[in-house]
Amino acid sequence: MILIIIGFLIIFGYEWTYLKSKKRKKRTYWIVFGIIGASFIYCLSTVLFEHMPSPSDMIQFLFEPIQQKILG
Amino acid sequence: MKTEQITQNQLMLFFILYYYSTLVGFAASQLIYLSQYDSVLVIYISGIAGVILAYFVIKLATRRPNEFFVHYGSEILPKWIHIPIMVFFFVSFLQISGIILREYEDFIVQTYLPRTPNWAVGCMFGMVVAVTARLGFENLFRIAQGLFYLVILGNIGNAIFIGKELQWDRWIAFVTNHSGQGIFIGSFQTVPTFGEVVILLFIFPYLTQKHKTLKSIMWATFFSALFIGQNIIWLLLLFGPNLSSHLTYPMIEMIRYIRIADFIQNLDHLLISIWATMVFLKVTVFFTISVQILAHLFHLKDHRPLTFSLAAVMVALSINTASGTAELTSFLYQAWAAFLYFLEFIPFLYLLVDTIKQSNKKNKIGNKLKT
Amino acid sequence: MSFFSKLKGLQQTQKENKKVFLGADFDVRMEWFKETFQQSIDVTFHELTANQTRCGIVFLQCMVDQQTFDEQVLKYIVSPHFASSPSELIHKILDLQAISTMCTTILSDMEEAAEYILDGKIIVFFEGDSRMIAFPLTSFEKRTGSETTNENVIRGPREAFLEDIHTNVTMVRRRIKSPALKMEQLVIGKYTKTKVIISYIEGLCRDDLIAEVKQRINRIKIDGVLASSYIEECIDDRPLSPFPQSQKTERPDVAAAALLEGRVVIFVDGDPIPLIAPVNFYMFLQAAEDYYQRYFLTSFIRLLRYGWLIVSLTFPSFYIAITTFHPEMIPTSLLLSVAASRENVPFPSIVEALLMELAFEGLREAGIRTPKAVGQAIGILGAIIIGQAAVQAGIVSAIMVIIVSITGIASFVIPGYDLGFSVRLLRFPLMFLAGTFGIFGLMIGVILIYIHVVSLRSFGMPYLSPTAPLRTSDLKDIFIRAPWWKMQRRPSFSGSNDRSRSNIEKSIIGEDED
Structure with missing residues (x-):
């Protein structure tokens, strides 16, 4: 968990300097840091909750019956 | 910004590696299990299916050759349908890259680094993917161009050195042993892999000489089917269908057969490293497309600031996907193909609606002219 | 650039373009020169009277050819036959430039004149005219005798550039x-x-x-x-x-x-x-000699260099990866001898390799900087201490010494010193990666380097350019050197529309003899 926090801090700092050097609009800052925040929460929750549902569970739930029907 | 940077030659070489990488490395065992001696046939059927899909994708893309699908899609379908579909594409591509990454992690951890946790391998790999994605498509395809010769050299060397170990008297089985059910199930599972050509829709604006795209894809499919087929034949002649399908990674077992003058005992590490670069390319292209879709959805100027955070998500996805290799394999076997079919048929929907809309427009103009 | 730095730049350019005109007065100009060059012992101010005209001569003592000036210029000016009146003297020199020296310049800006003096020219000015004349009689001590010291060849020219x-x-x-x-x-x-x-x-x-x-x-x-x-x-x-x-x-x-x-x-x-x-990357692996030797030899040596390049970059990390993670890769007998030589070594192989590599780099650096007389002692010290004593003391294994030496040789095979240096530098992160992730880590490192090199550009030209992006016509001079009669086209980065550079009749080869 500590690793994730450190990792994201590095990412945050790096992107901050990148955006700053390129003189981006404020909107870009919001979007980029919003996405970084969302990624951070997702990464953290995968570590904290071991059985958190992932997109693959969703795929399995939706498509497994279909495939079963096709293949008989 | 100049977008047209990928030459047709680069595209072709890239697609050869793109098909070859996972099919040979991860899917060979399952394919042989499903269709035995028909596997080669299945590869060719799937290749043809891939080319057909590519034809339609290119047809859709050439209508607006210099625009990005994320942008012009909303002209075809209403915005409230288009945007969720794009979000779906974004998540799916990220998930696909995550799954391939997971397969790779499992492979490395099981065969080479038994005491290393999955996430460590994933993080290393994810970092490289993020760095490459940051450099954009032009460099990605250039990387493929350089790697291609290395890969082909490795493959040819492999084929020659193993040649003498093969049991050639098995070849008759390729003529005699056929099963309709095997071909059907095998093709059902393998067609989506060639159907991954759907990424063309997203990289189309970057291509030069766009009219040659279909030809390049056809050649790429032909060559990759040739290489994959050769590897599968070698596997079948070396191990036979039963043993091949019960090994987790039959390719690596095959490479371990190589002995060069008793100097290098196991060449597998080297060849696996070369092969791993192909997997890396495949993961990166899916990841880059996914990042780019997100950037386009938010109308950002470039996708660079998103790469590292999304790479972290990709690594998290790869670990979160399944708790173990068994679960992953069953997931891939039971639901993955249907999911990919769904994903790959979305362009057809766009093409259909666009064609109807255009013919309607023509009719309207025609009617107006008449009246 | 911020506003202030822009402003500063503007002021600077104005300062640089500042012009000073002081008119025809002799003393004022002489004073100006003396003030500008005060506390500069090497500037000479000379006053003399020729044909009743006061003239001033200003120059840098050690940077001009004084003798030529005396013989070619001064001698004529002071002679009574040159001119009969001050106005004639000025007219002859400044308007007609009837002096036996070429490339003189007439100027009247004092700042410009000062620059000319610093550039090693002689400035002469006269009472009663605001113009000055500069004589380009620059001459200073230069290094002579230029022979190549770094890029040596066996066959081919030996001339080298000088400082001037x-x-x-x-x-x-x-x-x-x-x-x-x-x-x-x-x-x-x-x-x-x-x-x-x-x-x-x-x-x-x-x-x-x-x-x-x-x-x-x-x-x-x-x-x-x-x-x-x-x-x-x-x-x-x-x-x-x-x-x-x-x-x-x-x-x-x-x-x-x-x-x-x-x-x-x-x-x-x-x-x-x-x-x-x-x-591009490949140019650092081409030596001048490649074009002076026969192409067979050159092609062989080039391929050899590529091999050594790979060795130089990956050999120590490969060794670390094998001994730490994949001992099954090498034959049993070799494995046994490696294990036997490592038996007494207390460090893991990564520490051992780092120790030796750093020692080697230190030795190399010391060898370059030390006076020649001491240089030999360093070689002996290095050979004995690193080569023998360290192994006997059981600090490093004999195999490690071999590996470090081979890597050292490999890094000197690369003709481009700069590239050799960056390869040496990149070896260290690769060693760390190999020590933590084995072959997988090494591969990741190599991919990262490869990605970086692919994305690099030198003045817009891709760094790996004839291979990625691929230009088959340029490959003749990359991995091998094709014979001159085969290299008929210029490299594609040249700007000429006509790309043919030679047209050698092939009939010269194998002419009929009977």
Whole structure:
């Protein structure tokens, strides 16, 4: 968990300097840091909750019956 | 910004590696299990299916050759349908890259680094993917161009050195042993892999000489089917269908057969490293497309600031996907193909609606002219 | 650039363009010169009267040819036959320039005159006329006798560039006798006013490349330029990359060859090593000798160099990966001997390798910097301590010594010193990666380096250019060297529309004999 926090801090700092050097609009800052925040929460929750549902569970739930029907 | 940077030659070489990488490395065992001696046939059927899909994708893309699908899609379908579909594409591509990454992690951890946790391998790999994605498509395809010769050299060397170990008297089985059910199930599972050509829709604006795209894809499919087929034949002649399908990674077992003058005992590490670069390319292209879709959805100027955070998500996805290799394999076997079919048929929907809309427009103009 | 720095730059340019006109008064001008050059012992102010006219002579004592000036100029001016009146004297010298010296300049701006003096010219001015005349009689001590010291060859020319820029330009000019060879001069450095000459062949070099080079050099605002490396670091495409992005050479023939390929050579006054741009990765693996030896030998040596390059980059990390993670890769007998030699070593192989590599780098550096007399002692010290004593003491294994030596040799095989250095540098992160992730880590490292190199550009030219992106016609001079009669086309980065560079009749070869 500590690793994730450190990792994201590095990412945050790096992107901050990148955006700053390129003189981006404020909107870009919001979007980029919003996405970084969302990624951070997702990464953290995968570590904290071991059985958190992932997109693959969703795929399995939706498509497994279909495939079963096709293949008989 | 100049977008047209990928030459047709680069595209072709890239697609050869793109098909070859996972099919040979991860899917060979399952394919042989499903269709035995028909596997080669299945590869060719799937290749043809891939080319057909590519034809339609290119047809859709050439209508607006210099625009990005994320942008012009909303002209075809209403915005409230288009945007969720794009979000779906974004998540799916990220998930696909995550799954391939997971397969790779499992492979490395099981065969080479038994005491290393999955996430460590994933993080290393994810970092490289993020760095490459940051450099954009032009460099990605250039990387493929350089790697291609290395890969082909490795493959040819492999084929020659193993040649003498093969049991050639098995070849008759390729003529005699056929099963309709095997071909059907095998093709059902393998067609989506060639159907991954759907990424063309997203990289189309970057291509030069766009009219040659279909030809390049056809050649790429032909060559990759040739290489994959050769590897599968070698596997079948070396191990036979039963043993091949019960090994987790039959390719690596095959490479371990190589002995060069008793100097290098196991060449597998080297060849696996070369092969791993192909997997890396495949993961990166899916990841880059996914990042780019997100950037386009938010109308950002470039996708660079998103790469590292999304790479972290990709690594998290790869670990979160399944708790173990068994679960992953069953997931891939039971639901993955249907999911990919769904994903790959979305362009057809766009093409259909666009064609109807255009013919309607023509009719309207025609009617107006008449009246 | 912020507002303030822009303002500063503006003020600076105004200062630089400041002009001083002091009219025709003799004393005022002499005073100005004396004030400008006060506390400069090497500036000579001389006053004399010729034909009833006071004239002043100002020059840098050690930078002019005083004897020639005395014999060719002064002797005539002071002689009573030269002119009969002051006005005639001034008219003859300043208007007609009826003196036996070429390339004199007439000027009246004092600042300009001061610059001329610093450049080694003699300024002469007269009472009653505001104009001055500058005699280009520059002459100073130069190093002579130039022979290559770094890029040695067995066959081929041995001449090397010198510090003086004009000598260097002449060396190139002597090789390319065409009016298309252009030399453009820029002056860089607020205080050093260093001459920088950009040379290229018109028609072979792409126009946008020339413009780009000029623009990048003009952008440099710096106090002083003492060597070409000052310029190099300021014009790199990616300053943070460990890879060199322009080529350096001390050989006029290499510079001439680069010009003929459509590249740009940048000379800097005071440095015997000009820069060549653009450059790609493979050019650092080509030596001048390659073109002077027969192509069979050259091709073999080139392939050998690529092999050594890989060895230099990955050998220690490969060894670390094998001994730590994948001992099954090597045959049992070899494995046993490796294990036996490592038996007494207390460190893991990564620490051992790092120790030895650092010791080797230290030795190498010490060898370069020490006086020649001590140099030999260092060699002996290194050989005994690292080679023998360390192994006997059980600090490092004998195999490690072999590996480090092979790697050391490998890094010296690379002809481009810069590239060799960056490869040596990149070896260390690779060793760490191999020590933590084995072959997988090594692979990740190599991929990262590869990605970086692919994305690198030198003046817009992709760094791996004939291979990625692929240009098959340029491959003749990359991995092998094709014979000259096969290399009939110029490299595709040259700007000429007509790409054929030679047309050698193949019938010369195998002419009928009977």
